[in-house]
Amino acid sequence: MDPILSVRDLVVEVDTGSAVHKVIDGVSLDLYPGKTLGVVGESGCGKSMTALATMGLLPDRFRVAGGSIQLAGEEMTTVKPSRLRQLRGNAISMIFQEPMTSLNPLLTVERQIAEVVELHQQKSRAEARDIALEMLRAVQIPSPEARLAAYPHELSGGMRQRVMIAIALACRPKVIIADEPTTALDVTVQAQIFRLLRDLQMDTETAIMLITHDLGAVAEMADEVAVFYAGRSIETGPVAQILDTPAHPYTRGLMSCTPRLKLGAQAREPDAGALGEIPGMVPPLGRFPKACRFAPRCALADARCTHDAPPKVALNDAHAALCWHAKEEAFA
Amino acid sequence: MTQTAMEPTSAMSKPAKAASIPDEAAITPAHPATEFVRAFARNQSAILGLVLLALVFALTFLGPVIYPLNPYEMVDMPFAAPGGEYAPLGTDYIGRDILAGIISGGKATLAVGASSALISVVIGILIGSFAGYFGGFIDAALMKVTEFFQILPALLLAMLLVSIFGAKLLTIIIAIGIVSWPQTARLARAEFMRIRKLDYVNAARTAGAKNSYLIFAVILPAALPPLIVAAGLAVGSAILFEAGLSFLGLGDPNVMSWGLIIGQNRNYLLDAWWTVTLPGIAIFITVLGISLVGDGINDALNPKLRRR
Numbered sequence: 001m002d003p004i005l006s007v008r009d010l011v012v013e014v015d016t017g018s019a020v021h022k023v024i025d026g027v028s029l030d031l032y033p034g035k036t037l038g039v040v041g042e043s044g045c046g047k048s049m050t051a052l053a054t055m056g057l058l059p060d061r062f063r064v065a066g067g068s069i070q071l072a073g074e075e076m077t078t079v080k081p082s083r084l085r086q087l088r089g090n091a092i093s094m095i096f097q098e099p100m101t102s103l104n105p106l107l108t109v110e111r112q113i114a115e116v117v118e119l120h121q122q123k124s125r126a127e128a129r130d131i132a133l134e135m136l137r138a139v140q141i142p143s144p145e146a147r148l149a150a151y152p153h154e155l156s157g158g159m160r161q162r163v164m165i166a167i168a169l170a171c172r173p174k175v176i177i178a179d180e181p182t183t184a185l186d187v188t189v190q191a192q193i194f195r196l197l198r199d200l201q202m203d204t205e206t207a208i209m210l211i212t213h214d215l216g217a218v219a220e221m222a223d224e225v226a227v228f229y230a231g232r233s234i235e236t237g238p239v240a241q242i243l244d245t246p247a248h249p250y251t252r253g254l255m256s257c258t259p260r261l262k263l264g265a266q267a268r269e270p271d272a273g274a275l276g277e278i279p280g281m282v283p284p285l286g287r288f289p290k291a292c293r294f295a296p297r298c299a300l301a302d303a304r305c306t307h308d309a310p311p312k313v314a315l316n317d318a319h320a321a322l323c324w325h326a327k328e329e330a331f332a
Numbered sequence: 333m334t335q336t337a338m339e340p341t342s343a344m345s346k347p348a349k350a351a352s353i354p355d356e357a358a359i360t361p362a363h364p365a366t367e368f369v370r371a372f373a374r375n376q377s378a379i380l381g382l383v384l385l386a387l388v389f390a391l392t393f394l395g396p397v398i399y400p401l402n403p404y405e406m407v408d409m410p411f412a413a414p415g416g417e418y419a420p421l422g423t424d425y426i427g428r429d430i431l432a433g434i435i436s437g438g439k440a441t442l443a444v445g446a447s448s449a450l451i452s453v454v455i456g457i458l459i460g461s462f463a464g465y466f467g468g469f470i471d472a473a474l475m476k477v478t479e480f481f482q483i484l485p486a487l488l489l490a491m492l493l494v495s496i497f498g499a500k501l502l503t504i505i506i507a508i509g510i511v512s513w514p515q516t517a518r519l520a521r522a523e524f525m526r527i528r529k530l531d532y533v534n535a536a537r538t539a540g541a542k543n544s545y546l547i548f549a550v551i552l553p554a555a556l557p558p559l560i561v562a563a564g565l566a567v568g569s570a571i572l573f574e575a576g577l578s579f580l581g582l583g584d585p586n587v588m589s590w591g592l593i594i595g596q597n598r599n600y601l602l603d604a605w606w607t608v609t610l611p612g613i614a615i616f617i618t619v620l621g622i623s624l625v626g627d628g629i630n631d632a633l634n635p636k637l638r639r640r
Contacts, residue, residue, distance in 0.1 A: 105554070
């Protein structure tokens with residue numbers, strides 16, 4: 001099967017005025033129809049920048065400096081603005097992190113959903129209204145007829161995120177980028193939103209790029225995972241393999257930071273509640289180590305790690321990691 | 333098909349919803365417009381402003397019916413004092429009725445105020461929105477133009493325009509509009525710079541919206557509240573401007589306005605105070621009313637200033 005969205009060796013640079021830094025340095029990703037790719041990593045590792053580059057929404061001073069982003073075979077990095085506008089919202093859309101601020105406070109729910117449909121599908125107002133209603137039903141908003149006339153401030157956070165999802169799905173896009181769609185929501189609402197996204201995905205064969213720093217969300221939603229660190233994708237593979245046999249010390253570190261519920265005898269062990277931590281922090285832009293970027297924080301780092309860039313080690317045909325020690329880690 | 337299936341459902345679900353979630357209505361805030369009217373009505377000075385404006389409008393539009401006297405006609409001796417037999421508010425330097433002048437001059441004065449303010453707000457919003465939205469070079473270039481207009485003495489520029497193109501009402505309106513847009517432009521620019529970075533603008537962009545749509549349909553409505561207030565205050569300052577031009581002899585002599593009465597009688601201020609003072613009071617009341625209402629709107633639109 002061909003990927004619907006394919007990112008190859010993407011480089012994004014930022015011009016800070018005094019220097020040019022690479023915020024994303026050679027990232028490659030593939031998104032397949034009907035599948036979900038989880039992109040995980042700490043804040044500032046380039047997850048959101050990859051998403052914004054894909055949407056053509058990079059902020060001022062940021063630019064794509066190399067590589068390619070292909071959406072259904074169409075190159076997104078060089079596409080004309082008019083074509084880009086046709087694709088946005090129609091072939092590819094985005095669910096933002098903050099449902100509180102991502103809806104236009106001056107428009108009713110109906111107008112916000114209908115607008116996208118009118119814009120891309122040349123539908124009349126009445127037809128767009130029907131689609132808006134249908135979408136509100138699809139995202140399981142109670143009494144959707146009444147909610148059409150509601151303004152965002154009249155809705156709860158979970159409801160607003162549902163409306164955001166309804167907007168993103170209104171034109172049946174091939175790809176949805178969900179940038180931490182549940183960070184601002186309660187855990188219970190989070191589970192509902194994920195279930196909803198999965199159900200809708202099954203109906204529509206939409207590919208989802210789920211950006212998150214929550215490994216629990218990844219375990220629940222993703223088919224494939226890409227772990228980001230300091231502007232690079234350091235480990236990629238099927239979700240089960242990444243979570244069961246993480247090959248990169250950073251992935252392993254991330255997992256040890258995730259709290260787990262322990263029961264019975266386990267819970268009475270002296271260390272039962274202790275969480276692992278990764279020493280240090282992500283190096284600031286422009287101060288990335290030359291060889292392995294994780295080396296200064298890595299327990300396994302040796303001379304080789306600080307002198308030579310790590311190779312991409314394939315553990316099997318689907319699972320690969322950017323680490324000198326990948327094999328020993330994975331099979332440890 | 334969907335629609336026909338939907339109609340009965342929506343008709344049925346409304347009473348059902350009202351019955352099942354009764355406390356939702358209690359926590360749902362009132363419609364923004366209702367909230368606005370309430371906040372405005374609580375503001376006493378805003379209500380005073382509204383009353384003053386109502387008086388001015390009544391004088392201007394009902395006045396000619398109640399007191400149908402030709403303002404250009406000589407009715408008494410020049411400089412007849414107020415309370416005289418023929419002219420209740422006295423006469424001017426050629427014996428024309430001051431009250432008739434004030435009644436008929438209101439229309440021109442209000443028209444100049446409103447049209448000049450409209451021109452200045454439209455220019456200001458266009459320039460400010462483009463500068464604030466696009467930023468960078470476009471912003472720098474447009475702001476240089478704005479600053480050029482800001483450093484010129486406005487009254488002098490308006491006088492220049494009126495003396496070149498002739499003292500006609502239309503010229504005066506355009507001249508006042510041209511010299512007074514920079515404030516609006518700066519305000520619009522600041523609002524656009526703030527709002528264009530908000531998430532929902534980006535969300536609209538990811539939905540495929542064009543620049544023109546983002547500027548006029550997404551950002552402008554959100555930027556409007558302070559601009560509406562500025563437009564109201566611009567009416568007041570345009571009226572003052574027109575009075576200033578007329579006072580200096582650059583008013584349209586064929587159209588009766590409050591400024592014109594003042595301008596034509598200003599040499600006789602010490603001999604016949606009423607010829608200048610009475611139209612001056614009319615201007616004062618109008619501008620005061622506009623300011624008070626403008627401030628009231630501003631406060632009512634700003635949730636932080638609403639007193640509970």
